[in-house]
Amino acid sequence: MSRITVNEERCKGCLLCTTVCPAQIIVQSARINQHGYKVAEVPADKQASCTGCASCATICPDVAIQVWRSKKPKSAKKTAA
Amino acid sequence: MAGKDRLFVKGNEAVALGALAAGCKCFFGYPITPQNDIPEFMSKALVEAGGAFVQAESEVAASNMLLGAGAAGVRAMTSSSSPGLSLKQEAISYMAGSEIPAVIVNMSRGGPGLGDIGPSQGDYFQSTRGGGHGDYRLFVLAPSGAQEAYDMTYEAFDLAFAFRNPVLILGDAIVGQMKEPITPRPPRKDDPAEGLDWRLEGFEKGSRKNRIIKSLFLNDGELAGQNKHLQAKYETWKKLVRAESFDTDDAELVVVAFGSIGRIAKNAVRNLRAKGKKVGLFRPKTLYPFPAAQLERLAKAGKRFLTIEHNLGQMVEDVRLSVRKYGDSDLFCVYPGNMPSPDDFEAPILKALGRK
Amino acid sequence: MSNAAKNMSADEELVFSRPDSLIDRATHYCPGCHHGVAHRMVAELLDEMDLARNTLAVSSIGCSVFLYNYVDVDTVEAPHGRAPAVATGVKRGRPDKFVFAYQGDGDLASIGMAEIIHAANRGERISIVFVNNTVYGMTGGQMAPTTLIGQKTTTCPGGRCKDREGAPIRMAELLSGLGGVAFSARGSLDSVKNIRQAKKYMRQAFEVQTKGLGFGFVELLSACPTNWHMNPLAANARIAAEMIPYFPLGVYKDVAADGTCGSLAGGEK
Numbered sequence: 001m002s003r004i005t006v007n008e009e010r011c012k013g014c015l016l017c018t019t020v021c022p023a024q025i026i027v028q029s030a031r032i033n034q035h036g037y038k039v040a041e042v043p044a045d046k047q048a049s050c051t052g053c054a055s056c057a058t059i060c061p062d063v064a065i066q067v068w069r070s071k072k073p074k075s076a077k078k079t080a081a
Numbered sequence: 082m083a084g085k086d087r088l089f090v091k092g093n094e095a096v097a098l099g100a101l102a103a104g105c106k107c108f109f110g111y112p113i114t115p116q117n118d119i120p121e122f123m124s125k126a127l128v129e130a131g132g133a134f135v136q137a138e139s140e141v142a143a144s145n146m147l148l149g150a151g152a153a154g155v156r157a158m159t160s161s162s163s164p165g166l167s168l169k170q171e172a173i174s175y176m177a178g179s180e181i182p183a184v185i186v187n188m189s190r191g192g193p194g195l196g197d198i199g200p201s202q203g204d205y206f207q208s209t210r211g212g213g214h215g216d217y218r219l220f221v222l223a224p225s226g227a228q229e230a231y232d233m234t235y236e237a238f239d240l241a242f243a244f245r246n247p248v249l250i251l252g253d254a255i256v257g258q259m260k261e262p263i264t265p266r267p268p269r270k271d272d273p274a275e276g277l278d279w280r281l282e283g284f285e286k287g288s289r290k291n292r293i294i295k296s297l298f299l300n301d302g303e304l305a306g307q308n309k310h311l312q313a314k315y316e317t318w319k320k321l322v323r324a325e326s327f328d329t330d331d332a333e334l335v336v337v338a339f340g341s342i343g344r345i346a347k348n349a350v351r352n353l354r355a356k357g358k359k360v361g362l363f364r365p366k367t368l369y370p371f372p373a374a375q376l377e378r379l380a381k382a383g384k385r386f387l388t389i390e391h392n393l394g395q396m397v398e399d400v401r402l403s404v405r406k407y408g409d410s411d412l413f414c415v416y417p418g419n420m421p422s423p424d425d426f427e428a429p430i431l432k433a434l435g436r437k
Numbered sequence: 438m439s440n441a442a443k444n445m446s447a448d449e450e451l452v453f454s455r456p457d458s459l460i461d462r463a464t465h466y467c468p469g470c471h472h473g474v475a476h477r478m479v480a481e482l483l484d485e486m487d488l489a490r491n492t493l494a495v496s497s498i499g500c501s502v503f504l505y506n507y508v509d510v511d512t513v514e515a516p517h518g519r520a521p522a523v524a525t526g527v528k529r530g531r532p533d534k535f536v537f538a539y540q541g542d543g544d545l546a547s548i549g550m551a552e553i554i555h556a557a558n559r560g561e562r563i564s565i566v567f568v569n570n571t572v573y574g575m576t577g578g579q580m581a582p583t584t585l586i587g588q589k590t591t592t593c594p595g596g597r598c599k600d601r602e603g604a605p606i607r608m609a610e611l612l613s614g615l616g617g618v619a620f621s622a623r624g625s626l627d628s629v630k631n632i633r634q635a636k637k638y639m640r641q642a643f644e645v646q647t648k649g650l651g652f653g654f655v656e657l658l659s660a661c662p663t664n665w666h667m668n669p670l671a672a673n674a675r676i677a678a679e680m681i682p683y684f685p686l687g688v689y690k691d692v693a694a695d696g697t698c699g700s701l702a703g704g705e706k
Contacts, residue, residue, distance in 0.1 A: 001449070002449070003449075009463070010463055012467075012468035012469075013468055014468035014469035014662075014669035014670075015669060015670055016469060016669060016670065016673060019670060019673070020628070020629050035463075037468065052452060054452055054453040055629045057453040058453070058629045058632055058633070059474070059628070059629055059632060060473075060474075061464075061466065061468075061469065061470055061471060061472070061473025061474050061477075062463070062464065062473050063455045063459060063473070063477055065453070066451065066453060066454050067451070067452050067453035067454075068449040068450065068451055068452065069449060069450055069452045070448055070449050071448050071449060071450055106530065107526065107529050107530050109526065133529035133530070133532075135525065135529060135559075137522065137525075137555070138551050138552070138554075138555035139551060141519070141522075141551075141552075142519070142522040142525075142551065142552055142555065143522075145515065145516060145519035145522035145523050145526065145552070146522050146523065146525050146526035146529070147526060148513070148515070148516075148519075148523050148526060149495065149513065149515075149522070149523035149524060149525060149526025149527040149528075149530070150526035150527065150529060150530035151526070152493075152513035152523070152526075152527060153493060153513075153526075153527045153530040153531045153534070154530075155530030155531065157526065157530060171516050172516060172519070175514075175515075175516050179513070179514065181513075281493045281511035281512070281513055281527065281531075282493070282511060282531075282534075283489075283490050283491040283492055283493065283510070283511060283534060284490060284511065285490050286457055286458070286489060286490065286509065291505065291509050291510055291511050291512060292511040292512075293505045293511075293512050293513075293514070294512070294513040294514065295496075295505070295512075295513070295514035296514065297502060297514060
């Protein structure tokens with residue numbers, strides 16, 4: 001299962017990630033981090049829809065997102081970010 | 082190679098030769114009278130020696146190229162004349178604040194503004210009082226002829242790297258254009274890259290932190306700390322002062338003059354000594370650090386002073402500061418735009434001598 | 438990567454994380470500022486091209502003066518506008534190193550116009566990353582040479598007027614006309630597709646240095662939400678809506694592709 005993690009202390013709440021997710025599962029959360037930003041998140045009930053495309057991480061200016069992609073059963077292709 | 086036979090060269094060429102012998106690897110310059118012999122010479126000789134020559138788009142650009150090469154720990158030089166030195170001041174301030182070694186040559190001409198293409202000493206303030214913004218100092222050497230132009234340029238590189246500071250050679254159109262024999266030194270042999278643990282050079286990830294050569298210190302107290310460090314560095318220069326004392330032991334009046342004027346004044350002093358006058362010459366060779374202690378000793382011994390300079394009164398302020406506990410200094414100015422000769426100095430010297 | 442090791446399960450792989458050459462710390466850049474993306478791109482390429490250990494960088498004056506706190510390479514800070522000259526000095530002194538400078542639009546296209554043109558014209562073997570956000574960011578949003586006609590800034594409050602202030606300058610095009618330039622291109626950081634294309638352009642701008650072909654230049658259209666008085670999403674949208682029409686994306690010069698690269702000794706036009 002593919003998934004992302006958001007480093008909530010690095011997220012500046014710019015929400016650019018929310019605009020590029022093809023599954024549209026990233027949203028602004030209600031949580032405010034130490035710097036006063038409302039951070040982005042993938043709600044638990046939406047996580048299954050993540051395809052691991054890394055669009056969110058690509059557009060994130062703060063390198064706040066890490067992306068895990070589920071390996072295909074036969075070939076484990078490594079993809080450069 | 083071991084010391085060659087004497088060469089008959091212009092002061093400008095002597096500067097270039099001294100730089101080459103000291104291991105100068107890069108030269109960045111721009112045409113301006115009266116120093117064009119320097120870039121022209123370097124455009125051939127430095128390239129033949131495997132170095133890099135760039136005629137930059139401006140003196141601004143040349144001084145910034147110097148900053149870059151210095152940050153990489155490379156022996157590099159630029160030369161110009163007074164208006165070009167005005168352009169270089171920002172980069173010089175940055176080099177001083179960032180502790181980047183560099184050699185800068187000013188063959189000064191008359192000013193202010195476009196001025197003329199003849200000699201003057203009107204850049205003394207610019208050279209010793211910073212010139213650019215902030216509380217920094219340059220190590221300033223003032224040659225009076227071709228041999229000193231060679232030797233001082235040669236030594237300037239070692240000074241620049243020993244102190245991680247820009248070093249300025251302050252000559253003028255006379256020093257640059259006069260032609261006389263010089264004795265060259267053997268070229269510097271040891272690896273100039275040694276001991277440069279501050280320079281930019283790249284590193285294996287994780288082996289160390291990245292080196293940052295900068296002059297920006299924004300955090301509370303940081304800039305103060307940097308300035309304290311710089312001032313402490315300049316204090317260590319005091320023991321490196323140099324000056325020539327000629328016939329000062331029994332002199333009643335000491336003429337104080339630097340550079341080409343010092344040499345012309347020496348002739349005036351000789352001529353007057355031949356007439357029985359008790360005069361001498363004190364010629365600072367380092368303008369910063371200024372030989373204040375030596376002047377003070379002469380003042381304490383009861384001598385009086387006449388500062389002669391090719392400007393409207395700049396070094397005289399340092400002379401007056403040096404002797405203030407015991408006396409003052411008279412001043413005779415050669416106006417930029419006029420060409421001095423030893424005869425011109427006789428009357429002023431006698432007048433100062435006669436004043437009790 | 439230790440976090441990754443902790444979290445990874447056997448049937449997944451980490452496909453996106455911080456490049457080694459990007460120091461693990463928060464940046465001072467505003468939310469939605471594209472400096473973060475550009476820095477990351479630089480770091481990724483330095484790692485992918487195995488250049489990091491030999492890189493000497495030149496930072497410039499503007500918000501990105503702090504490049505040296507984020508990209509893990511030896512760096513010298515240049516006076517305003519002079520980074521191409523400083524980079525020239527670094528590269529002429531150490532031709533064996535990879536040298537790049539990173540500049541904003543005030544630094545490069547205003548005070549530094551002479552330095553960028555002449556370094557480019559000489560064909561200095563350096564690479565320039567040019568972040569164009571149509572304003573002076575660090576100093577609070579003044580007009581830049583790339584400010585668009587009608588765009589309001591603190592020094593053209595009525596909007597840039599062509600008669601009074603002249604038209605915005607297109608740097609990628611301007612530099613492409615100079616003989617020493619081996620690669621000049623403009624990319625944008627406003628979308629995933631554009632980011633990926635921009636990274637290819639940046640790679641080419643780096644490659645012309647490593648191959649000794651000449652001067653490499655990549656312009657990156659970016660947002661400045663704070664000084665545009667927009668939120669990050671609206672600012673990002675402005676890039677496609679207003680900037681790309683005036684600053685078209687694409688390659689303006691590529692000697693490797695158009696077969697004009699001659700010998701280093703003077704065969705180039």
